[in-house]
Amino acid sequence: MQDIIGQYTNTIHAAAKCKTPLFIRSGGSKDFYGNNINRDGHDILSAAAYTGIIDYDPTELVVTARAGTSLADLETELQKQNQMLGFEPPHFGPEATLGGCVASGLSGPRRVFVGATRDFVLGVRMLDGNGNNLHFGGQVMKNVAGYDISRLMTGSMGTLGLLLEVSIKVLPIPPIELTLRMQMKEAAAIEEMNQWAGKPLPISATCFYENNLTLRLSGAESAVRAARTKLGGELIPDGSAFWNSIREQTHTFFQSGSSLWRLSLKSNTPPLKLPGQQLIEWGGALRWLACSGEDVNTEESIVRSESSLADGNATLFRSNRKSESVFHPPGSQMIKIYQRIKEKFDPAGIFNPGRMYREL
Amino acid sequence: MHPLELVSNLRNFLPPDSVLYETEDLKPYECDGLSAYRQTPMIVVMPETEEEVIRILRVCHASKTPVVARGAGTGLSGGALPHAKGVLLSLTKLKKILEVDPITRTARVQPGVRNLAISESAMVYGLYYAPDPSSQIACSIGGNIAENSGGVHCLKYGLTVHNILRLRVITIEGECLEIGGACFDTPGYDLLALMTGSEGMLGIVTEITVKLLPKPEKAQVVMAAFDDIQKAGNAVANVIGAGIIPAGMEMMDKLATRAVEEYVHAGYNLEAEAILLCESDGTEEEVTDEIQRINEIMKKNSAVDIKTSNNETERLKFWAGRKAAFPAAGRISPDYYCMDGTIPRRNLARVLVGIEKLSIKYGLRCMNVFHAGDGNLHPLILYDANQPGELKKTEEFGAEILEMCIQVGGTITGEHGVGIEKINQMCSQFDAKELEIFHAVKSAFDPDRLLNPGKAVPSLRRCAEHGAMHVHQNQEKFPDLPRF
Numbered sequence: 027m028q029d030i031i032g033q034y035t036n037t038i039h040a041a042a043k044c045k046t047p048l049f050i051r052s053g054g055s056k057d058f059y060g061n062n063i064n065r066d067g068h069d070i071l072s073a074a075a076y077t078g079i080i081d082y083d084p085t086e087l088v089v090t091a092r093a094g095t096s097l098a099d100l101e102t103e104l105q106k107q108n109q110m111l112g113f114e115p116p117h118f119g120p121e122a123t124l125g126g127c128v129a130s131g132l133s134g135p136r137r138v139f140v141g142a143t144r145d146f147v148l149g150v151r152m153l154d155g156n157g158n159n160l161h162f163g164g165q166v167m168k169n170v171a172g173y174d175i176s177r178l179m180t181g182s183m184g185t186l187g188l189l190l191e192v193s194i195k196v197l198p199i200p201p202i203e204l205t206l207r208m209q210m211k212e213a214a215a216i217e218e219m220n221q222w223a224g225k226p227l228p229i230s231a232t233c234f235y236e237n238n239l240t241l242r243l244s245g246a247e248s249a250v251r252a253a254r255t256k257l258g259g260e261l262i263p264d265g266s267a268f269w270n271s272i273r274e275q276t277h278t279f280f281q282s283g284s285s286l287w288r289l290s291l292k293s294n295t296p297p298l299k300l301p302g303q304q305l306i307e308w309g310g311a312l313r314w315l316a317c318s319g320e321d322v323n324t325e326e327s328i329v330r331s332e333s334s335l336a337d338g339n340a341t342l343f344r345s346n347r348k349s350e351s352v353f354h355p356p357g358s359q360m361i362k363i364y365q366r367i368k369e370k371f372d373p374a375g376i377f378n379p380g381r382m383y384r385e386l
Numbered sequence: 387m388h389p390l391e392l393v394s395n396l397r398n399f400l401p402p403d404s405v406l407y408e409t410e411d412l413k414p415y416e417c418d419g420l421s422a423y424r425q426t427p428m429i430v431v432m433p434e435t436e437e438e439v440i441r442i443l444r445v446c447h448a449s450k451t452p453v454v455a456r457g458a459g460t461g462l463s464g465g466a467l468p469h470a471k472g473v474l475l476s477l478t479k480l481k482k483i484l485e486v487d488p489i490t491r492t493a494r495v496q497p498g499v500r501n502l503a504i505s506e507s508a509m510v511y512g513l514y515y516a517p518d519p520s521s522q523i524a525c526s527i528g529g530n531i532a533e534n535s536g537g538v539h540c541l542k543y544g545l546t547v548h549n550i551l552r553l554r555v556i557t558i559e560g561e562c563l564e565i566g567g568a569c570f571d572t573p574g575y576d577l578l579a580l581m582t583g584s585e586g587m588l589g590i591v592t593e594i595t596v597k598l599l600p601k602p603e604k605a606q607v608v609m610a611a612f613d614d615i616q617k618a619g620n621a622v623a624n625v626i627g628a629g630i631i632p633a634g635m636e637m638m639d640k641l642a643t644r645a646v647e648e649y650v651h652a653g654y655n656l657e658a659e660a661i662l663l664c665e666s667d668g669t670e671e672e673v674t675d676e677i678q679r680i681n682e683i684m685k686k687n688s689a690v691d692i693k694t695s696n697n698e699t700e701r702l703k704f705w706a707g708r709k710a711a712f713p714a715a716g717r718i719s720p721d722y723y724c725m726d727g728t729i730p731r732r733n734l735a736r737v738l739v740g741i742e743k744l745s746i747k748y749g750l751r752c753m754n755v756f757h758a759g760d761g762n763l764h765p766l767i768l769y770d771a772n773q774p775g776e777l778k779k780t781e782e783f784g785a786e787i788l789e790m791c792i793q794v795g796g797t798i799t800g801e802h803g804v805g806i807e808k809i810n811q812m813c814s815q816f817d818a819k820e821l822e823i824f825h826a827v828k829s830a831f832d833p834d835r836l837l838n839p840g841k842a843v844p845s846l847r848r849c850a851e852h853g854a855m856h857v858h859q860n861q862e863k864f865p866d867l868p869r870f
Contacts, residue, residue, distance in 0.1 A: 085623035086730050086761075108629055137570065144576055145548050158819040166728040167760040168545065168800035170534045170583040171808075171815055172843065173827050177547070177579030186575075198629030220489050224513060226600045226669055248671030290569040294489045311570050337568040353573035359561050363830055364575055370826030382574070 027092070030076045031159065034188060037071055038157040042374040050184040050378055052094055053121025056130050060183050060381040062348035073125050073188060080191060081165065084109055087196055088148060088165050093125025093189040100124055104196055112140045112197035116273050125189045131181025134273040135231035135242070138223075138293075138308040140197065144180040149193035152179060154186070155372030165193045178367075184378040185386050186371040200244035203230070204254055205265025207240045212297040212306070215239040219309040220294045227253050233272055234306040235279055242269060272307065279305045283316030285345040287329050291338035298332055301325060314343075322347060330354065350384060361385050387449040389428050392473075395445050396431055400438060404479075406430040415474050418459045418466040419521075422723070422777060423806055427454070427468030434479045436556070436592040443590065444560035446473055452839050453558070455586040457497060457529030460521040462724055463805030465532065465585045465841055472839075477528050480592065483507050490568070491598040492551060497528025497591050501535075504596060513598035516543035519801070520709055531591050534583030536801040538634040538708070541759035542667075543599065545801070547582040554593035555581060558832045568595065580827065585803050585842040588831040602667035605633060606677050609704045610684040611658035611691035615639065618660035619734040621687035622758045625664060628683060630676055633667040635759035636708050639738070642753040642766070643707070645714040652707035655691045662689075662758065663708055665701075711755045712766070719751070719768035723780045726808075727791030728762045728800035740790050741765055748783040750776075762800035763791070789814055804842045812842075813849035821846060 041048040049065050051057070052074040077094040084107040091100055097117050104110055114134030115127045128150075133142040149163030163169055163176035176193075179186060210218065215234040222229055228245035241257065242265060243250045254261075262268060271277035280286060283302055293311040298304070302317035319325045326342070333340035339354035356364065361383065368375070368386045379386070387395075389407060396405045406412060407429045417424045428451075433439045446453045452472030459466055468474045481498035488511035493504055501522040505514040518537035519525055525535070531553065536545045543549070552566040566578040581588055612618040618637055625632060638646070638654075638661045647654045654661050662684070666676040677694060684692050695701035707714075715722040729737055738754060745752045751768040765787055769780040788798040788811045798804070798811040812821070824843040828835065844852070 083730070083732060085627045086732060087626060088730075131571075131576075133571075141544065141548060142571060144579060145544065154823070160820050160823060161816075162820065162823075164728075164795070164797050165730055166762075166796055166800070168536050168540065168728045168757070168762045169797040170801060170803050171797045171799050171812060172804075172820070172824050173584055173588075174534075174547070174576075174579045174582065175823065175827070177576050178827075180576060180579075181571075182575055198631065201629070224488060224491050224511065224600050226603050228669070228672075245668070246672040246675050248675050249669045252669060252671050290567075290571050292490055292568040308570060339567065339569065339572055341573060356574050357564075359557075359563055360574065360577075363563070363577065366830035367575060367827065370823070370830060 027076060027078070031153070031190065034071065034153055035157040035159070037069065038153055038155065038188070038376070041069060041376040042155055042157070045374045046376065047379050048376045050129070050188055052123040052126050053119065055117060055119035055122040056126050058344050059130055061350050061352055061384070063350070063380045071188065074123060076190060079103060086165070088193055089196055090165055090191060090193040091124050092191050093123060093128070095124045097122040097124055097127050105199070108199050109196045110199050111146065111194065113137055113143050113146055114273055115143060116275065118274065124192055128180050128189060128192050129182065129184045135233070135269055135307060138311060139230050144177045146195045147176050147180045147192060148195055150176045150179050150189055151191040152187040152189050155374055155376055159190070163193065167195060183382040185368060185382050187377060200230070202247045202250050203242055203244045203265065204250055205240060205242050205262040205268060206254065206257060206259035207238055207262050208259035209237055210234075210239045211237060216294065216296065216306070216310045223293070223309045227256070231269055232307065232309050240268065279303065279314070279316060283318045285317045285322070285325070285347070286343045287315040287317065288341045288343040289313040289315060289329070289333050289338060291333060291336040295336040295338070298336065300329060300332060350380065353382060356383070387451065392445070392449060392451060393429060396429070396442065399441050400431060400433065404432045404434070415456065415468060415476070418456065418461045418464060420462050420464040420805065420807055422771070423464040423467050425468045425470055427474035428471055430474045430476055432476045432479050436480070436554070439475070439556050439590055439592055440560045440562070442473070442475065443556055443558055446836060447558050447560060447834070450834060450836065452836050454838050455532070455590055457526035457532070458500070458524050460525040461529060461533060461803065461805065462726070463799065463803040463807040465803050465805035465838070467806050467841070469839060475590065477590075478526065484593070486511070488513060492568070492595050493598055494593065494595050495527055496593060497526060497531070499527050501525050501527055501530055508598045512601050514601050515596050516549050516599050517546050520712065527594055527596070528591050531582055531594060532584065532586050533801065533803040536757070536762070538636055538757065541635065542631050542633050547579055549597050550578065550582065550594060551597055552595035553578060553581055553591050555589035555591055557589050558834070558836050563589065566595070583803070585805065586838040587828055587842050588837065602633070603669050604673045605665060605667035605701060606673050607663055607665040607695045607701050607704050608677060608680045608684060609654070609693045610662045610664070610689035611655035612660045612662065612688070613658065613690050615660045615738055616735045617687050618662050619731065621662060621684055621689065622731060624683045624687060625680060626759075628679060630679060632664050632680070632759060634663065634665040635757075636663045637661065637756040637758040638708060638711065639754040641751060642711055642755050645718050645753060646707040646710050649714045649717055650706045650710045652703050653693070654707055658690065663704060708755065715753060715766045715768060720770040720772065721768070723767040723769060723784055724802070725763065725765045725767070725784050725787050726799045726802040727788050727796055728760070729791050729794050729796035731758070731761045733794040733796070737763065737790055737794060741787060744783055744786050748779050750780060750783055752783070757800070760800070761796065785811060806841055809841070809844045809848070810852045812844050813852050818846055818849070821849070
């Protein structure tokens with residue numbers, strides 16, 4: 027495995043010397059995500075070869091694995107010990123890796139109730155733009171030695187360095203999960219989801235679509251049964267298949283437009299009047315919008331301004347068209363800080379240029 | 387700039403009593419909770435608004451004056467130790483709770499608000515702010531952000547970094563950054579995480595949006611006594627292995643138990659080598675189930691004595707001892723020095739045996755309290771500062787404990803921060819290239835290094851001079867630096 031790190035380091039040194047872009051890629055399951063950048067003729071740094079679990083002791087609630095480890099394999103190993111990745115990361119394909127999961131920072135349906143990818147990342151080993159092998163954070167849950175570089179790397183879309191190893195906190199699989207569904211109008215559903223979230227109920231996922239509010243309850247059997255009685259609704263027999271279709275976006279909703287927007291908003295934002303269809307997750311805080319309009323510029327300006335008004339942001343998550351600015355534009359102060367950080371980690375500007383913002 | 391000229395510049399926009407410079411006025415600010423380190427600041431300023439903070443920082447930036455931020459001053463690592471030629475920026479007057487929103491379960495507060503005051507203001511809605519450092523009646527939320535504070539419930543509910551949504555931060559240049567948002571995620575680099583635990587090195591926080599959680603219906607605690615530390619450690623591992631995430635899981639050794647029992651009369655078993663407190667919270671049904679399972683695990687691990695709290699008074703009584711560990715140390719010793727290393731739990735017995743050996747080596751008593759769920763150790767070294775050389779011996783003892791934490795795969799600080807206290811151990815935990823990254827992050831926010839200079843991240847020169855630097859795997863960490 028040390029040979030592989032040596033090869034990565036040589037590739038980085040060569041690219042840094044010539045200042046040529048290096049596109050980091052493992053399984054490629056999240057190729058669609060981020061800005062559309064022209065990779066023609068440039069080198070791909072394939073990060074998939076550095077694989078395997080390095081340390082996993084279930085009673086420590088921590089797993090450390092190499093970034094190229096298949097996400098599915100990792101989850102299978104955790105499952106054998108009745109544990110899981112609490113943030114339910116979407117795979118978007120069997121080739122998904124741990125590195126891609128952390129670099130994209132995407133979390134699934136359970137996120138709002140237990141935390142996001144960044145909340146579970148405890149430590150990383152990485153190569154920076156100078157090819158330096160660096161280790162930050164650790165394998166323990168409480169660690170305030172030095173700045174939190176592990177979380178800075180999470181969701182940075184490979185623009186700051188190449189992830190080699192990641193330590194992640196894991197959670198026990200809940201003893202029981204039930205899925206309930208109730209008919210409701212959108213405004214009422216948003217209100218209910220917010221009300222319930224303020225009460226000690228074992229809700230672990232919510233989804234509103236086509237006047238149906240679907241809820242998942244997770245936890246001790248007694249608590250889940252009691253909550254079911256309290257909340258009412260119809261019991262859905264294959265709940266896990268439904269939640270998987272939301273997590274992996276195989277649900278028909280996600281196939282319904284030519285552009286899929288992801289709106290992250292204040293959870294109690296009232297129903298938004300936007301072109302296209304919507305599906306709501308995360309207790310009202312995450313709204314997916316599937317559009318098929320012709321006038322993409324108008325669509326973008328409406329979606330972005332409505333999201334800003336709702337104290338949130340919008341990402342063009344998937345689209346048939348090629349966009350070089352899928353993420354909500356940051357303010358000029360913020361981009362200045364981002365640029366300074368990027369410059370320090372990757373002085374030659376080789377890692378995934380433009381994938382997150384044009385300026386980085 | 388001459389101090390009096392700076393005072394006059396600051397008094398252009400601050401009332402006279404918000405700018406202190408007379409020696410007797412500066413005295414109360416010379417240390418934080420780590421009183422072994424003292425330094426009188428040049429000037430103390432006490433802004434009441436964000437606008438005043440901006441103007442203070444601009445003045446300091448223009449005159450290249452160091453700025454040290456201070457909250458309630460309860461920090462234990464000397465992070466708020468003043469700079470002799472700097473301004474101490476006290477944020478205690480920024481103490482408004484601006485908004486509590488029960489629908490989105492958030493509160494918007496200023497940095498000087500006390501941690502506990504947030505939960506108190508949210509109580510009417512059945513909500514609370516989860517991180518509960520033991521100093522929560524006094525410590526401020528701004529300080530909690532600076533240190534990424536935890537508490538006894540963080541295994542289940544997370545640290546400060548997991549419980550905040552948005553920060554307003556003023557840079558040393560006096561520019562305002564909105565970091566994070568009212569929503570659950572924002573694109574771009576995770577500056578929210580970078581700011582949390584950054585010990586006042588990157589910017590000054592002027593407003594915080596925290597998450598509030600619904601108060602659990604019920605909480606109950608099991609208190610188990612063991613005749614062997616290893617057995618208690620196994621019980622902890624078994625609880626986690628059984629898929630239980632306790633709301634709190636705390637351990638105390640014999641010396642700690644005896645010290646607190648005399649003080650609070652919590653009913654602890656005085657013969658036990660270790661006392662374990664394991665709390666379950668949640669719905670009525672959940673807690674009943676979990677408490678039963680925890681009891682069984684304690685029995686299986688040969689606990690010699692098991693008690694379960696039957697009501698809230700009893701629960702608080704069981705906890706009172708653990709929460710009084712620090713003052714109890716103060717009662718049995720003129721001084722104590724609190725360490726904060728975190729280790730993978732499986733190494734607990736090994737580390738405690740190591741601490742015992744060090745205790746004999748240095749001839750100093752050490753009582754151990756331990757956030758057992760997340761591996762965060764607080765050895766309290768008991769000493770007498772009036773005995774010549776004893777403080778130095780204590781610091782060496784503490785440093786050896788931290789080195790041991792690094793060796794077993796842990797970290798030198800779990801929740802108290804590096805500050806000035808553990809700055810030398812940073813040289814052992816990180817190599818030169820890693821420290822360079824930290825310096826680079828610092829300079830992205832504060833190119834002139836005016837915010838809290840000399841804290842949290844050691845200079846490479848300091849590491850080279852630090853005698854206790856370790857050579858790992860035969861690789862020297864600072865090969866390019868001259869030795870002294």
